[in-house]
Amino acid sequence: xxxxxxxxxxxxxxxxxxxxxxxxxxxxxxxxxxxxxxxxxxxxxxxxxxxxxxxxxxxxxxxxxxxxxxxxxxxxxxxxxxxxxxxxxxxxxxxxxxxxxxxxxxxxxxxx
Amino acid sequence: xxxxxxxxxxxxxxxxxxxxxxxxxxxxxxxxxxxxxxxxxxxxxxxxxxxxxxxxxxxxxxxxxxxxxxxxxxxxxxxxxxxxxxxxxxxxxxxxxxxxxxxxxxxxx
Numbered sequence: 001x002x003x004x005x006x007x008x009x010x011x012x013x014x015x016x017x018x019x020x021x022x023x024x025x026x027x028x029x030x031x032x033x034x035x036x037x038x039x040x041x042x043x044x045x046x047x048x049x050x051x052x053x054x055x056x057x058x059x060x061x062x063x064x065x066x067x068x069x070x071x072x073x074x075x076x077x078x079x080x081x082x083x084x085x086x087x088x089x090x091x092x093x094x095x096x097x098x099x100x101x102x103x104x105x106x107x108x109x110x111x112x
Numbered sequence: 113x114x115x116x117x118x119x120x121x122x123x124x125x126x127x128x129x130x131x132x133x134x135x136x137x138x139x140x141x142x143x144x145x146x147x148x149x150x151x152x153x154x155x156x157x158x159x160x161x162x163x164x165x166x167x168x169x170x171x172x173x174x175x176x177x178x179x180x181x182x183x184x185x186x187x188x189x190x191x192x193x194x195x196x197x198x199x200x201x202x203x204x205x206x207x208x209x210x211x212x213x214x215x216x217x218x219x220x221x
Contacts, residue, residue: 033208033209035211040213042116042198042211042212042213042214043198043200043209043211044211045209048208058208059113059208059210088153090155092155098202099160100145100157100160101145101147101157101200101209103147103154103155103156103157105153105154106153106154
């Protein structure tokens with residue numbers, strides 16, 4: 001049982017490049033979400049999904065896209081990377097909205 | 113959104129000491145969770161506690177929803193307790209969590 005798996009763990013991008021951060025869970029959790037963590041600001045919700053085919057925006061969605069074609073996977077796409085997107089990104093999941101969260105180990109992204 | 117304030121922002125303890133971390137929130141919530149982020153960055157769920165009191169070993173938590181605060185107690189602290197403790201609240205189920213900025217705990221031997 002791997003829990004929540006995020007790849008890659010580290011990534012350096014040039015401004016304007018695009019990329020996809022992967023998140024997969026094997027716990028049959030319906031609810032999945034993406035957060036970014038910046039120094040001194042805690043975690044902020046980017047996008048979330050309450051089930052396959054359903055996504056919604058969180059607190060800071062601009063510059064990011066998501067899709068949820070399966071229960072297991074919830075990729076986060078950066079369309080055109082900007083230095084302001086330098087952050088640590090966490091994926092989290094739970095059986096249902098409001099249940100106890102399980103976090104992935106994070107992806108540290110640097111945009112130069 | 114909901115404002116979540118945690119105190120103190122930083123805390124240094126001698127191993128074996130006890131501590132209380134506080135989380136205040138600005139609106140009624142139906143979900144509150146405490147997390148520990150270890151020095152390697154991993155976030156671990158400690159408690160799911162929208163109200164009442166729970167205990168898990170040396171850690172316990174109490175949420176008084178009517179007064180909009182939660183407390184995390186750490187007893188007999190160990191160096192492995194070091195890290196950042198976050199409180200997160202959710203107003204409506206399925207909406208979104210709001211995190212506090214955390215309490216950074218350092219336990220020295």
